[in-house]
Amino acid sequence: MEIKFAESERSTLGIEWEVAMVERSSGDLVSAADVVLTALRGEGDAPHPHITEELLLNTVELVSGVHHTVSDAVDDLQGQLAEVRAITDPLDVELMCAGSHPFGQWFEQTVTDKERYHKLIDRTQWWGRNMMIWGIHVHVGIDDREKALPVANSLLDYYPHLQALSASSPFWGGVNTGYASNRALMFQQLPTAGLPYQFGSWANYEEYVADLVKTGVISDHTEVRWDVRPSPQWGTVEMRACDGLSSPEEIGAVAAFIQCLVDDMSEKLDAGEVLPTMQPWFVRENKWRAARYGMDAEIILNAAGDEEPVSDAIRRELERLAPVAERLDCVAELDQVNLILDNGASYQRQLRVAEQNGGSLRAVVSSLTKELRHGLKPLPAKPEEPQEDFVI
Secondary structure, eight states, X not given: OOOOOOOOOTTOXXXXXXXXXXXXXXXXXXXXXXXXXXXXXXXXXXXXXXXXXXXXXXXXXXXOOOBSSHHHHHHHHHHHHHHHHHHHGGGTEEEEOOSBOSSOOGGGOOBOSOHHHHHHHHHHHHHHHTOOBOBEEEEEEOSSHHHHHHHHHHHGGGHHHHHHHHOOBOEETTEEOSOXXXXXXXXXXXXXXXSOOOOSSHHHHHXXXXXXXXXXXXXXXXXXXXXXXXXXXXXXXXXXXXXXXXXXXXXXXXXXXXXXXHHHHHHHHHTTOOOOOOOHHHHHHHHHHHHHHGGGOEEEOSTTOOEEEHHHHHHHHHHHTHHHHHHHTOHHHHHTHHHHHHHOOHHHHHHHHHHHTTTOHHHHHHHHHHHHHHOOOOOOOOOOOOOOOOOO
């Protein structure tokens, strides 16, 4: 089976952002996507070109166009968010994004009436109905098909960095799971989801897809739902591991990190270098550590098994990628990774809000809607403690 890889300009960018709708007064999820998407229809009843439905009616997905810079992609998404708000605000519906809703129950949600989704639920049953999750997907352009799998394989070395920064699903159905990202472990229950196989050639990938199509596992390559995957129809490598991010600043930060990593790898391949990879068992362990411990994870760095706290590894990568960010004009966005490091990742902020409000998960939803509306602001500087006078 031949799978063509679309032409794509190197390191161009596209972002998909799943956003949930909640009742302003209660924080409960609202199945209003059909109302929103109907209102957004254009001339001749044409669907909106970038705002689409998702598995559940409580969700709309914002899909950016193809951009050269992260700032343009984020501005694009912000414009789409404003279009949605123009419809939801008068309905007393707020918008939020996180890997999971803190107290929503899967059995109360309505599946979007689309054959693709009904087929998924029919096959996956309880696990499929539990997919009450939100994420972001970042596409980065690959200018040569032969680069796609080496880049995807090497991106797995940075899986825990991105998982920890984006982790935002500590609660599930009203329960504190003890995980920074419960979404990461929930989503991998679907067929073909989870960590990818580390194929050595494009032909290996084509053989894999052909096998799955022949045995009825999938209809085509788009149903391979790996955490990191080539997207042949767009000519990109797609990072899908990240939990939903609650603010434009975090979207920009994580997208810039991914764009810089991919561009740096692309340049190394052009120079004839071999990209580093880790053993699959190290990659799997890193995924679990980042999902469980988030920013407190001790991660495996390389095939030699060296380890380091993920927060230290992220700071080191920010320094290493600084020249790449200059080249891609995303210095400000990459620097916003520090905003996450300083404020805490979303899961940490959610846990903090719950603790400060007597365990109230409605307060957590409220804080998430405020972050999405107003952005993630730097923490106020701590006042300097007065120096004591010492008498000798």
